[in-house]
Amino acid sequence: MFKKIWAIFIRDLRINTREFITIWLLAMPIIFALAINALAPSINDSTVRLALVDGENPVQEEYLENFARVSLFENEEAVRERVEKRDDYIGILRDGDEYYILTQGNENQAIVDFAKTLQVLYTLGYDIEDSTAEIIELGRNTPPFKKMLVNISILFGSILGGMLIAINIVEEKGDNTISAINVTTVSRMGFVLGKSMMGLLLPLYGSITVLLITGFGYVNIGQMLLVVLSATMLSLLIGFVEGLANDDMMTAVASFKMIFFPVGGAVAVAEAVSDKWQWTVWWIPYYWTYKGTGEVLSETATWPRMLLYTGIIIALCAVVFIVMIPRVRSGLEKS
């Protein structure tokens, strides 16, 4: 049995390697991780951008540089032109002895308020040197946004496994391989498991690669793999059902939205919605994955909690499995 499952996996691997797909799949987590490393610092350093007239008030320029990105322009007209462009630049211009804030009119209010505060701090003469504040750092170097990107890419890695399976199955159906399985010594379950191997190993490889490259190699890999594995099982199940239930690639691709939508919803709620509304996404297994991997990345995870999350994911998986198993069976029989 295991030999046959292995043979199916090796066949998939060989075909994919011949077509460079395996190389692509192996390269993808590396590309994502490098992209996260490149993006995270600049996102963390995002701040209001101010446009000032060059040489008009060098002291003000120097002061504002402490808090924001300052760009200097030849004259007032050039500042106006810059502010008028599509992105959010706020102008600070002089009118007599007073300074006013120049906006395009469609900026986020928080940005305008921040620019106003900075100008007022300058006008009132609040100097950093006079500060009585002491700053103590707790020793964390990884910004939360980077953690979020890593978490999302791990989650998407597990979904990628499911998508790959769905596409493979629809293609196998096109080639009539599945019908051929019925007359071979390989059982249907063996075929299912053999086809799952690629989708199962890929997210595990992807998670570890992303963690190592993005500098999260210090987290508890065991806890991480436990959560990722449970989410991958679900993705594979959905991938199988989609592959078997859909006869054409177009419908299969459109059905991917069925995975992306709850995943997107779970991430959005977990990140942006207050605690009292989190229950609205408890039914989405990927929510527990995101929460679990998030805690592992923050190093606040404990084994009992990770086991609880995994238990919830498996329980929800079981519900999906019970609901979908007739479709998988009939899909295998029909193919």
Next chain:
Amino acid sequence: MKLWYSFTKELKLASRSFYFYIELFFAIIILVVVLFAIPENFSNSTTEYLYLDMPVENAAAFEARLLDEDSDNTADKMEIKIKKELIPVTYYETEDRKIYLVESEDDLVKLADNKKQLGAVIKVDMSVSPPVTSYKYYLQGYETDRLKNLYKVIHNSNLATLEAAVEDQEVRSLSTEYTVLSDREHTIPSLLTFNGSLMGMFIIAAYIFLDKEQGIIKAYAVTASSVWQYLMSKTLVITVTSIVTTAIIIIPVMGGKPDYLLMLLFLITTGFFASGIGLLISAYFRSMAKAFNAIYVLMVAMMLPAIAYFIPGWEPFWIKLLPAYYIIQGFSEIIVKGGNAGYVLLLSLGFLAAGSVLFIWATAKHKKSLTA
């Protein structure tokens, strides 16, 4: 005429397939989520842990001010669990801040460290005259120097004076015609970009691969109908689906605010452009599985402008090299009252031109593969 015949035939086939109904179903789901799950405006409240290192009477005055600002004018006593330890706190919630007052600096450090939030000690030194207030901030360590500078300076003087001065600071706007979108409305451009325009790229590629698999595309080598008509009929079906699903989402959410004629034009041109990419992918790969990585990477690259769209102040120059940036900006201009119609028209022209180039390229490649 042949194009019209091909188009209506494709549309009839699509309307009978499951795909069409999945698209409609998801448009309705997105609509329900936008209307009922996304709040009109997100709460942007920050969490702070504070320890008041000052005489009882000063602390009482400070707490009285917090109580005054609290949304229900009550101080909630509660306990926060940190690694089996219960830390007593008094909780205040104002319009934009969640404040937890703790009983010792040790507790403050534990909370700031474990909850990864800002912790601050406000100290009043009574041994000097007049008494001096100073601040000690516990930060995580990843905060930028600019933010640290702000923390250093923001409490240098009286907060009330600062707030009053900020209130009085003059702001002049170049245009007063803009209306600011609510947070819910703000999500619409990115949703339209992905559900409408860019999904078209994915779907049309799948559409062609399906025909390749079934050998339908080869039949065009021996029919009177040309390849470009075949590809264009597919593009039109995707465009019609995109228009219908966009209408399902946009009309109930935005009502009469957007310029629908402009919206229609923009949907057609951006859809044409995205379909052009999809057609090109389908021309260079033999099957969906083989094109999967290219499509996946392309989709993720196209999602990056959405991150920039939601993070004010982060807009590196390279984001502007990605077409999705302009699609999101275009939809944004269409739905905002007083938006720049000229800009949308210019973008539409650009997408039409780029789409045409891609379409001609894809047609030539498909033609070549038919005769090869």
